[in-house]
Each structure stands twice: as structure tokens, then as C-alpha cells.
Amino acid sequence: MQTRSSSTDGKPQKKYYSTRKKYCAFCKDKVTLVDYKNFKNLENYISETGRMFPARVSGTCAYHQKQLAKAIKRARQMALIKFSEEKRGY
Amino acid sequence: MNSTYEIGFIITPDANEEEVKKIIESISGSIKKAKGVIENIDEWGRKKMAYPIQKNLEGYYVFIQTEVDGAAIADLERRLKQMEKVLRFITLRLDDKLKKANKLTKRWQKIEQFRKRTQLSHEESKEGTDPAVKEEETYADEK
Numbered sequence: 001m002q003t004r005s006s007s008t009d010g011k012p013q014k015k016y017y018s019t020r021k022k023y024c025a026f027c028k029d030k031v032t033l034v035d036y037k038n039f040k041n042l043e044n045y046i047s048e049t050g051r052m053f054p055a056r057v058s059g060t061c062a063y064h065q066k067q068l069a070k071a072i073k074r075a076r077q078m079a080l081i082k083f084s085e086e087k088r089g090y
Numbered sequence: 091m092n093s094t095y096e097i098g099f100i101i102t103p104d105a106n107e108e109e110v111k112k113i114i115e116s117i118s119g120s121i122k123k124a125k126g127v128i129e130n131i132d133e134w135g136r137k138k139m140a141y142p143i144q145k146n147l148e149g150y151y152v153f154i155q156t157e158v159d160g161a162a163i164a165d166l167e168r169r170l171k172q173m174e175k176v177l178r179f180i181t182l183r184l185d186d187k188l189k190k191a192n193k194l195t196k197r198w199q200k201i202e203q204f205r206k207r208t209q210l211s212h213e214e215s216k217e218g219t220d221p222a223v224k225e226e227e228t229y230a231d232e233k
Contacts, residue, residue: 030198037098037153063194077219078098078180079139079149 022059026068035069039080042072048086092126094188098151103136109175110150117154119151120166126158128214152193155184168201 026034036042045053045060045068052072055065075081097117101110118128134151143149163181170179 033187033192079141082140
């Protein structure tokens, strides 16, 4: 839980923190091996421009994040996922 | 020493059905020559690629799972490189990963067993005492 409190006036300010706790989606589904072939699932873990999300954002555990990083790199090599893409619409 | 491997490759979209068959047969033939076992051949067919490779927008995807000797795979990789109709290929050894996966499933089973046991013991203790019911009774007496 990240908390942020800056007291400029000496008053206790409002604390901002995420209400919902993140969890590893792979642990929930009991995925033992992250496969590079089901690229549709991997697309949830890359940004609009094609960058991987860090575990701190996606909430995946260390065990699965390691596998996920490798799976994404393999999928990129086999042209299942884009390497990078410029932002459009601006 | 045989171990499980996964081979994936992309064939050019301008290849005929016969040419695709030829490539798959030549690979499976060389695996059988090395006394390997083909477990599964997964043909995705034509698919639009995420980015163009050698100016091709589409590709014919094939994935093969086998159990062969490592030397045969090294030979296969050399042959796949020489094939002009194959755009990309990838070979993976799955042995150690499957071992790790088995370890993980065992750990999850243990956790689930432990959870079930604790839940059962918790329920038993609740049935014995039932603190909620007692509290209600005491309140009723006071009134």
C-alpha cells in the first residue's frame, strides 16, 4: 500500500492509497508454465506501445513475471506480438 | 538422452499446400530417423503477423512437440536455416521447465490440503462453543 501525506500546514492531510489489492492472475488460474503461444493473454501485459508492464503495476508474482518476460520476448521473435509501435491519434 | 522439445516455425504465405506438407514431412522424417517420437503437430495455418518479415504480412504457423536426442535438434536447426521457405523458427527444451511446473503443482496441492484442514478445525471449534448464540442469551437476560 502506497501512502502519500505531505503536511505543509501542519494539518494531517488526506492519505491516498489503492483500495483494491493486486494479485497474480497466473497464480489464481494455477498456470504452471507461461506459454509464448497464447499471445492473446500476453497482450494484457504489454502497453499500447508494446512495452512490458513491471510486476509492480501488473501485480504478478516474481516466479511468473520471470517466465512472462521470457514468453513475451519469444512471442515478439515469432511475430505474435509487436516489438514497438508509435502512439497514434495525437 | 531423449528430452522433450518444441519446434515452431513460420512458412512464407506464397507456399502451396504441397510445399507446406513437404516441409513438415521432411522435419518429421528426420526426427523419426533419429528414433524420436512426435507427440503433437499443431498447425495454426495462415495468420496475420504482428510485423512484416521480409515484406510478408502473413505467415503459415506450425508447432511440433517431440521427444528426441539433442544432436538431432542441432541438425534440424541447421537445416531450417537453409530452407528458403521458412521465415523464422524457434526451438525450446521443455524438460527442466516441466520439472519446475510439477514442483509448483505439488506445492499448491499442499497449500490446499493445509487450508482444508484448518477450515475443518475452525468449523469444529465453532460448533462446540458458538459464542454468538451465548451473547444473545445474556442480552435477553438483562432485559
